[in-house]
Amino acid sequence: MQSAPWIALLKLIPPVQQDGLLVVTSVGTQITIQSILRLEPDYAVIRGRLAGTTETGRVFFIPYDQMNHIGFQKEVKEALIRQLYGEPEPEISAQQASIECSLSPPAEAEPMTPVAQVTPPPKPIEPVLHQTAGKPEPRIAIPRRSGILARLRARSDAAKEQSTAPKP
Numbered sequence: 001m002q003s004a005p006w007i008a009l010l011k012l013i014p015p016v017q018q019d020g021l022l023v024v025t026s027v028g029t030q031i032t033i034q035s036i037l038r039l040e041p042d043y044a045v046i047r048g049r050l051a052g053t054t055e056t057g058r059v060f061f062i063p064y065d066q067m068n069h070i071g072f073q074k075e076v077k078e079a080l081i082r083q084l085y086g087e088p089e090p091e092i093s094a095q096q097a098s099i100e101c102s103l104s105p106p107a108e109a110e111p112m113t114p115v116a117q118v119t120p121p122p123k124p125i126e127p128v129l130h131q132t133a134g135k136p137e138p139r140i141a142i143p144r145r146s147g148i149l150a151r152l153r154a155r156s157d158a159a160k161e162q163s164t165a166p167k168p
Helices: 003-012 078-084 094-103 145-164
Strands: 019-024 030-040 043-050 058-063 066-072
Touching: 003 030, 003 043, 003 066, 030 058
Parallel strands: none
Antiparallel strands: 019 030, 019 066, 030 043, 043 058
């Protein structure tokens, strides 16, 4: 695209919306725009950062012939695009209007009161076990230090008694 169409396109975008633009160059470099500083006949002067970095405030001089495309990074409503081009909002067709009228309650009818809905509480998620049996095996309790020492003392006392006991 030549410079004139790029300049015309970039002039359509108000400064408030420029912070969400992304320029992709012909070599694939992505530049996140913070603001457009100048639109010269052959290049644009843009304040921004390289996509994927956090170093903001850099200034880029991008020739129009190196711009591949420009787009918004965030969701943009159709109404904003129509507003940029000065188009009015689309009118509702007669068919859509009749559908909307049939869905809305009559003006003289009482407003509908919402009915309380009782929803059961969600079931807890059970962990998936990789066993074929129904119940998982219980964990073996690890004894405390004091319990281990008591067992060792009991063994040692039993060994002493056996060694000192008379042999028949």
